[in-house]
Amino acid sequence: MALACPVVLDTEQLRGEVSNIYARVASNPDDNFHFHRGPAYAAEFLGYDVQELAALPREATASFAGVGNPHAIAAVRPGETVVDIGCGAGMDLLLAARRTGPQGKAIGVDMSDAMIERASRAARLAALNNVELRKGDATDLPLADASVDVIISNGVLNLVPEKENAFREIVRILRPGGRLQIADIVVEKELSEDIRSNVELWTG
Amino acid sequence: MEVLSQLGFSDVRVTHRFDCFRATTKEQTARKFGVRGANVFGRKL
Numbered sequence: 001m002a003l004a005c006p007v008v009l010d011t012e013q014l015r016g017e018v019s020n021i022y023a024r025v026a027s028n029p030d031d032n033f034h035f036h037r038g039p040a041y042a043a044e045f046l047g048y049d050v051q052e053l054a055a056l057p058r059e060a061t062a063s064f065a066g067v068g069n070p071h072a073i074a075a076v077r078p079g080e081t082v083v084d085i086g087c088g089a090g091m092d093l094l095l096a097a098r099r100t101g102p103q104g105k106a107i108g109v110d111m112s113d114a115m116i117e118r119a120s121r122a123a124r125l126a127a128l129n130n131v132e133l134r135k136g137d138a139t140d141l142p143l144a145d146a147s148v149d150v151i152i153s154n155g156v157l158n159l160v161p162e163k164e165n166a167f168r169e170i171v172r173i174l175r176p177g178g179r180l181q182i183a184d185i186v187v188e189k190e191l192s193e194d195i196r197s198n199v200e201l202w203t204g
Numbered sequence: 205m206e207v208l209s210q211l212g213f214s215d216v217r218v219t220h221r222f223d224c225f226r227a228t229t230k231e232q233t234a235r236k237f238g239v240r241g242a243n244v245f246g247r248k249l
Contacts, residue, residue: 034228034229034230035224035225035228035230036224036227036228045222045223045224045226046222046224046241047220066241067222067224067241068220068222068224068241068242068243069220069222069243070243072219072220072243073219073220073243073244073245074245155241167207167208167211171211171212171248174248175248176248176249177247177248178247178248179245179246179247179248180208180213180244180245180246180247180248181243181244181245182243182244183222183241183242183243183244184241184242184244185224185239185240185241185242186218186221186239186240186241186242187237187238187239188238188239188240189237189238191237195237
């Protein structure tokens with residue numbers, strides 16, 4: 001996992017493209033995309049529990065577009081404060097909220113207004129009062145230093161060109177002993193500079 | 205993994221891998237470049 005993107009890349013263009021694509025996923029998850037969405041994909045490809053997903057509002061699960069399963073890495077324990085970076089419509093966030101319980105807290109951060117709105121609605125429908133949504137991005141997290149027990153994220157950090165800043169923020173907000181449980185895209189072959197600087201390949 | 209260790213994480217490891225692009229329009233591209241999903245764990249020291 002490279003921390004810096006060693007190519008010339010229009011990061012604002014990339015940020016805009018990513019925001020547009022995921023706003024479309026939020027508003028119309030059944031539209032055509034190059035990646036899978038939804039609870040059936042999450043269960044079949046990523047090992048999520050079918051019954052747990054069925055118990056969540058469709059607002060949270062239909063737009064799910066993760067690439068792995070942070071909850072399969074280690075269990076969130078009751079009372080923990082969990083942050084989901086790039087929470088999207090909130091599927092992983094609501095699962096975390098269920099696990100940490102009323103003594104804990106699940107905080108979702110996303111840069112898309114559409115996703116924040118969708119995740120907020122899903123939390124209300126699920127009657128989860130320990131969920132907070134905050135607008136922000138991975139390179140400038142709206143959280144205090146050393147305030148978090150567990151950071152989860154699913155398919156987000158690969159879309160951030162300034163990975164060094166994102167990981168600096170992760171280190172800043174995690175408590176000593178805190179856990180990083182992320183699912184993301186890994187590239188197992190060396191890529192040429194042409195490929196790494198192609199915004200279309202980053203987003204699509 | 206090395207980068208996370210340098211940032212102050214211990215017990216860094218990939219715990220699961222996923223063929224998340226299977227049956228999508230990007231399946232061939234993903235296979236060509238070795239792109240897949242992975243779960244990663246680390247504990248802050």
